[in-house]
Amino acid sequence: MRAPRKKPTRKIAPDIAARLGHHFSLQIQPDGNIAAILGDYSVNLGQFSAAAMDCARHLSTGLPLASFAGKSALARDVDALVHRLARQGLLEYRLSSSRNTQDFVVIEPQVPEYWPRRAKLGSRDTIVLSRFAFLRRRGNELVLESPRAGALFRIGDPAIAATLAALSQPRTIGKLDQKTASSTLHLLELLLDSQILLKLDAKDGQGLRVNEGDGNLVLWDFHDLVFHTRSTEGRQANPVGAAFTYAGVVPPSPAVRPPWAGSKIDLRKFSSPEPNSGFPKLLRERHSTRDFDDKNPVTLGELAQFLDTSARVLSEWKSEPYFEGGPDVTYSTRPYPSAGSAYELELYLTVANCDGLARGLYHYDAGSHALVAINASPQQLQAHLAAAQFAMDAPGQPQILITIAARFGRVSWKYSSIAYSLILKDVGSLIQTLYLSATDMGLGGCAIGSTNIDLFAKMTELEFHIEGPVGQFALGRGRTPEVQG
Numbered sequence: 153m154r155a156p157r158k159k160p161t162r163k164i165a166p167d168i169a170a171r172l173g174h175h176f177s178l179q180i181q182p183d184g185n186i187a188a189i190l191g192d193y194s195v196n197l198g199q200f201s202a203a204a205m206d207c208a209r210h211l212s213t214g215l216p217l218a219s220f221a222g223k224s225a226l227a228r229d230v231d232a233l234v235h236r237l238a239r240q241g242l243l244e245y246r247l248s249s250s251r252n253t254q255d256f257v258v259i260e261p262q263v264p265e266y267w268p269r270r271a272k273l274g275s276r277d278t279i280v281l282s283r284f285a286f287l288r289r290r291g292n293e294l295v296l297e298s299p300r301a302g303a304l305f306r307i308g309d310p311a312i313a314a315t316l317a318a319l320s321q322p323r324t325i326g327k328l329d330q331k332t333a334s335s336t337l338h339l340l341e342l343l344l345d346s347q348i349l350l351k352l353d354a355k356d357g358q359g360l361r362v363n364e365g366d367g368n369l370v371l372w373d374f375h376d377l378v379f380h381t382r383s384t385e386g387r388q389a390n391p392v393g394a395a396f397t398y399a400g401v402v403p404p405s406p407a408v409r410p411p412w413a414g415s416k417i418d419l420r421k422f423s424s425p426e427p428n429s430g431f432p433k434l435l436r437e438r439h440s441t442r443d444f445d446d447k448n449p450v451t452l453g454e455l456a457q458f459l460d461t462s463a464r465v466l467s468e469w470k471s472e473p474y475f476e477g478g479p480d481v482t483y484s485t486r487p488y489p490s491a492g493s494a495y496e497l498e499l500y501l502t503v504a505n506c507d508g509l510a511r512g513l514y515h516y517d518a519g520s521h522a523l524v525a526i527n528a529s530p531q532q533l534q535a536h537l538a539a540a541q542f543a544m545d546a547p548g549q550p551q552i553l554i555t556i557a558a559r560f561g562r563v564s565w566k567y568s569s570i571a572y573s574l575i576l577k578d579v580g581s582l583i584q585t586l587y588l589s590a591t592d593m594g595l596g597g598c599a600i601g602s603t604n605i606d607l608f609a610k611m612t613e614l615e616f617h618i619e620g621p622v623g624q625f626a627l628g629r630g631r632t633p634e635v636q637g
């Protein structure tokens with residue numbers, strides 16, 4: 153008897169379609185412009201032809217990317233509209249298989265430039281999951297994320313989760329089971345483009361930690377890179393900052409902790425209310441200043457003094473190797489403390505208004521006490537300063553915005569598991585030093601809790617995992633309150 157012929161597997165190519173994010177709709181404005189609307193919020197997208205608008209209507213359910221990939225005037229018009237929506241973070245992308253009309257995967261962009269691209273895979277290619285990839289429950293959905301990826305993937309079909317689990321070990325495409333390979337190849341190509349999957353060459357070994365990315369990436373622990381990208385703006389689409397998300401569920405904690413029930417030693421009779429040095433006075437005078445006097449900006453001389461007091465390298469030295477055959481390690485001493493004496497923090501100054509110093513971006517070379525200009529575009533400078541103004545809810549931009557960036561590898565070369573947490577603690581001690589120096593000089597300053605790490609990477613052309621923002625401080629001459637007459 154002849155064996156029954158194997159049924160040919162149908163190639164099920166998932167279609168990628170762009171779709172407007174939840175709750176957004178498109179509206180033609182009276183002046184002919186198209187706007188994306190969410191409640192009272194509206195984003196103007198510009199003017200488009202009536203035919204383009206007709207196509208755009210499909211964005212509420214899903215407009216296949218292939219439908220406007222051509223070179224016709226209409227395709228170009230629709231393409232411009234869709235890209236504009238994408239840059240505003242208003243789109244997601246659904247993948248469905250031709251067998252099933254349900255979304256089997258939805259891609260949620262996390263950076264404005266994300267566009268679904270497939271990195272080609274052939275049957276001889278070997279792939280494995282990145283060690284930074286993780287699957288987790290979000291609400292009632294399963295999401296696949298990675299701090300390296302420009303998008304996260306909502307997984308609608310449990311079979312895909314099983315395929316991903318199998319990719320914890322390197323697998324060759326040709327050896328994946330046929331059904332899996334044909335139904336998920338496009339998805340695997342999208343995941344490869346997003347660095348959620350790696351393609352391995354012979355030199356890449358098993359795709360383990362030392363085989364993924366450059367030396368700087370090797371030094372990152374998984375939780376540290378997730379923490380860095382998910383705890384500030386730039387590489388994620390979640391709301392950041394004072395969103396009061398569960399304020400209706402959990403009451404606020406009190407300003408001062410209720411005392412323990414044990415016996416109390418009243419310290420008031422031991423400490424003097426009168427300061428016996430200038431330091432307590434300086435501490436009590438320190439406060440945040442968000443409103444700056446732009447008619448009397450900080451001078452270059454004051455800035456030089458401020459940096460000298462708070463951040464200059466005071467001396468340099470070298471330690472013996474930590475282990476046999478290890479390198480000598482160089483160290484420095486500076487005015488503020490730093491875990492392990494690492495001094496990984498760098499100051500980048502975005503100067504908006506400083507007497508004697510041109511508007512622009514500068515790096516403070518703490519070793520030679522000098523400022524080095526960095527080419528950043530006027531638009532980037534404006535966006536960076538405007539974000540700081542917004543974060544402070546201030547009436548104007550800071551005169552000088554100091555971005556504290558970490559050379560992450562300086563700390564993680566030595567410390568495992570606690571590297572990122574040490575860096576954030578170092579930021580705290582530097583910020584207090586900046587506050588006190590500013591106060592002592594009669595200047596004003598304010599810490600800023602969140603920075604756009606993606607914008608900084610573009611301004612400096614430094615990769616986000618090599619050196620990037622971990623804190624900010626706005627500096628300027630505070631406006632003297634007008635005397636009421």
Ligand SMILES: Cc1cc2nc3c(=O)[nH]c(=O)nc-3n(C[C@H](O)[C@H](O)[C@H](O)COP(=O)(O)O)c2cc1C
Pocket residue numbers: 438439440441442543544545583598599600601602
């Ligand atoms: C880590 C940190 C982050 C902060 N982030 C912001 C911020 O994003 N926007 C802002 O206006 N103030 C920010 N502040 C300033 C605080 O709001 C301020 O220190 C606090 O209200 C106490 O007021 P004072 O500094 O005047 O004593 C930050 C302070 C710290 C220490």
